[in-house]
Amino acid sequence: AQTVTQSQPEMSVQEAETVTLSCTYDTSENNYYLFWYKQPPSRQMILVIRQEAYKQQNATENRFSVNFQKAAKSFSLKISDSQLGDTAMYFCAFMKLFDSWGKLQFGAGTQVVVTP
């Protein structure tokens, strides 16, 4: 079974600064996807970024980028130029391919608070 660990319960960052969230996972699979989801107070899960394990290039979406280290089973999220609207719970998630298509395994989450 896969496990996803987010070791930082809460992170605080000032507007315009950069914050990095850590995520490690445990799996024996070689093909999988990793995700970062954002959950604001409205509670809707919003996809931030996705990484395919077979791609060595780190994914980037505007101010969000990841550092994917497959051998270390590490998948960190960097938020640059933080904005007040980034305040939310951030979840790292893992998905196997094939027989677990569409099934996400989530970490416990990291609360990000952006302060003026």
Add this chain to the structure above:
Amino acid sequence: DAGVTQSPTHLIKTRGQQVTLRCSPKSGHDTVSWYQQALGQGPQFIFQYYEEEERQRGNFPDRFSGHQFPNYSSELNVNALLLGDSALYLCASSSDSSGNTIYFGEGSWLTVV
């Protein structure tokens, strides 16, 4: 283009009662998954429906059951409610042809008293 819609938004039930939650997937999606998110925790996978059948199931008791209709919408049923069933229930939809793109609804808050 409507996203994933869930109903009801909030509801309160008494221990021992039964509840039904509903979900309409995003247009073009044929797969629906349900998650339970207790306060302060990450979502836990309950089960997934595809072609009107349960395709995958997480570690949840048989009190949790579901259904998928021909229009791909889905229901989650929970029988004999326990206080511990109080949680946010999230519905997620995806396409079987591209299961790596998963969209979530806003959830249904269930409080069991």
